[in-house]
Amino acid sequence: MQKKGEAPKSSTQFVAILISLLALYLVLYFFLLPKETQQELLGEEVVSEYEEGEKTVKTILMESPGRVYPYTKETSVKKIPSVNLFSTLKTDVKTLANSLYVSSSIFGKNSQDLVFDLADLESVKKLDLFFDVRSHKGGLNIYLNDVMIFSGEIRGAYDLPVELPVSYLQTRNVLRIQATSPGWKFLTRNYYELRDVKIIKNYQVENKKEVRNFVLSDKDKVNDANLNFFVNCLEIGYDQGTLKVDVNRFNVYTSRIVCDAGLREIDIPLDYLVDGNNLVKFEIDKGDYIIEQIELKLRLESKEFPTYYFMLDEDEVNKDIKLKMEFEYDVTKRATIIVNGKKIYLDTKANKYEKDISEWLREGENYIKIIPKIEFEILHLEVFGVK
Numbered sequence: 560m561q562k563k564g565e566a567p568k569s570s571t572q573f574v575a576i577l578i579s580l581l582a583l584y585l586v587l588y589f590f591l592l593p594k595e596t597q598q599e600l601l602g603e604e605v606v607s608e609y610e611e612g613e614k615t616v617k618t619i620l621m622e623s624p625g626r627v628y629p630y631t632k633e634t635s636v637k638k639i640p641s642v643n644l645f646s647t648l649k650t651d652v653k654t655l656a657n658s659l660y661v662s663s664s665i666f667g668k669n670s671q672d673l674v675f676d677l678a679d680l681e682s683v684k685k686l687d688l689f690f691d692v693r694s695h696k697g698g699l700n701i702y703l704n705d706v707m708i709f710s711g712e713i714r715g716a717y718d719l720p721v722e723l724p725v726s727y728l729q730t731r732n733v734l735r736i737q738a739t740s741p742g743w744k745f746l747t748r749n750y751y752e753l754r755d756v757k758i759i760k761n762y763q764v765e766n767k768k769e770v771r772n773f774v775l776s777d778k779d780k781v782n783d784a785n786l787n788f789f790v791n792c793l794e795i796g797y798d799q800g801t802l803k804v805d806v807n808r809f810n811v812y813t814s815r816i817v818c819d820a821g822l823r824e825i826d827i828p829l830d831y832l833v834d835g836n837n838l839v840k841f842e843i844d845k846g847d848y849i850i851e852q853i854e855l856k857l858r859l860e861s862k863e864f865p866t867y868y869f870m871l872d873e874d875e876v877n878k879d880i881k882l883k884m885e886f887e888y889d890v891t892k893r894a895t896i897i898v899n900g901k902k903i904y905l906d907t908k909a910n911k912y913e914k915d916i917s918e919w920l921r922e923g924e925n926y927i928k929i930i931p932k933i934e935f936e937i938l939h940l941e942v943f944g945v946k
Contacts, residue, residue, distance in 0.1 A: 619880065620869040620927075620942035627894070627931040632782075632860050637773045639853035644843045646765045647794060648684060655734065656756040659690070663697070663738040664748035670737030675758060680730055685761040687720035688734070690753040697749025698739035703727045710739065713751075723758070734758075768842035773855055778834045783858040784827040786811065786839065792818035793847040800846035806831045806839055816846065827855075866928040869942060876922050878944055883913045885939040893932035899925055916942070 655673040662669045677683060688701070692715055701709040701721060709721050723734075736756075738749040775781070790802065795818060804812040809831045812823070841850055871880075886892050888910045896903040901919040905912060927942070 615946050617944045617946065618941060619871070619875075619944060620867060620940070622865075622867055622940045624865045624929065624937040624940055626934065626936045627865055627929060628934050629931045630860075630864070632858065635857040635859055637855040637857070639771045639773060639839065639855060641849055641851040641853065642769045642771065642841045643849050644766055644769065644841060645793070645847040646763070646767050646800070646843060646845045647847045648761050649764050651760045651762065652757055653760065654755065654757045657754065659736065659753040659756050660750070661699075661736055661738045661753075662748055662750035663740050665741075665745045668737055668740075670735055673734040673736070673756065674731065675734065676731050677728055677760075678730070679762060680728060682762040682764065683725055683728060683760060684763055686723040686725060686728065687759045687761075688723055688756075689720050689759060690756040691716075693752040693754055695751040696747075697741060699751050700735075700737045700739055702733075702735040702737075704729055704732055705735075720759070767844070768840060770838055770840045771853070772836055772838050774836055775832060775834055775857075777859070778829075778832050780859045781829060781832065781857050782860040784829060784832060785856045786825040786827055786853070787856060788823050788850050788853040790816055790818070790820070790823065791849040791851055792816065793849065800843045800848075802848075802850075803842045804839065805842070807833060807837055808840075816843075816848065864928055864930050865937075866926055867940070868924055868926045870924055871920055871922055873922050875944060876920060878917065878946060879915065880917045880920055880942065880944045881913055882916050882927065883939075883941045883943065884911070884937055886910050886912070887936045887938065890935055891933065892935045894935075895930040895932070897926075897928040897930065 653675060655675060656671070659671050659673075660669070661671050692713055695713070698710060698712045700707060703723050704727055706727050708724060708727070713719065713721075736751075736753075738751055741747045741749050786804070786806070792799065799816040799818065801813065801815050803810065804825065806827055809828070811827055811831070812825045839853075839855075882896070882898070886909075889908060891908050892905060892912075894905045896905055896914075898916045898919045899921065903914060903916075927940075929937070
């Protein structure tokens with residue numbers, strides 16, 4: 560007895576028969592399809608066979624590479640602004656008085672105060688007092704900021720300069736000049752008549768390091784990098800300083816500077832470079848130099864060449880297997896074709912090219928790589944066996 564809601568047996572059997580017939584039809588249809596279509600549906604490499612006269616041609620590889628481009632190797636030059644580095648003593652002369660007269664006698668002392676400022680106090684290495692003695696009698700006392708730094712007779716230039724101790728210097732300084740007391744010769748007068756009273760300051764000026772930058776957008780394409788520059792010595796001497804160059808905090812060069820040594824060429828390890836902003840630091844310990852004509856030379860390479868792989872069974876090896884290519888018409892084609900490491904040189908204007916490659920093939924995986932020497936288009940590439 561048929562249960563409620565249950566399909567009639569005749570209906571169920573009909574559906575089952577219909578599904579079976581449909582499946583059988585699909586299987587038969589699949590086997591009736593061309594072998595290439597079967598391989599495509601199964602995700603296998605397409606291998607086709609066709610008759611060519613009395614021979615059977617079996618397609619092993621078929622591709623349409625399209626336009627191919629040559630191996631490119633170019634140099635990109637990034638110019639970097641010059642750098643002036645120095646750490647040296649400079650001299651500055653300042654006149655405090657054109658003429659000056661001081662005296663000392665029983666009737667009193669006539670001293671002179673000279674005021675001078677030192678804004679760059681920390682850079683001062685030495686300070687000397689010079690003047691011309693026109694006439695004098697007795698000795699001379701000199702005070703720097705209320706500290707006596709000299710007492711004695713100055714007859715002329717051979718007694719000069721009077722060194723002003725750096726440790727007593729301040730931002731604002733008072734230099735007091737006075738004649739010494741005549742002592743027991745109280746009825747006489749000591750005096751000094753001076754001209755061109757001046758101080759000569761020796762001070763350190765420094766700009767020991769500077770940083771420059773350059774930007775890389777395709778660091779992965781850089782095959783080689785060099786930093787080149789000239790060092791121009793502004794002070795010639797035997798005791799030159801040391802130059803240190805860092806790229807992104809990595810030291811790439813440290814050497815004592817030799818004037819007129821010519822172009823410096825420094826190899827930059829590619830690991831030191833980054834995509835984006837890169838920093839170059841130049842640093843010295845002493846001397847006076849201009850680092851100029853700074854250039855970063857980057858050798859760029861592009862190596863993306865068409866490469867195709869195909870498999871061969873044991874029974875396909877050592878048979879006649881050929882490579883065939885078709886090109887755009889009447890255009891020069893030059894390339895190196897590599898078959899499993901063996902180089903074939905292509906140089907033709909023909910629109911077709913065919914080469915027997917049997918001797919270079921092996922069982923299992925094989926490859927063909929095309930390295931164009933100029934730009935051209937490959938319309939069709941085929942590897943096929945003939946039997």
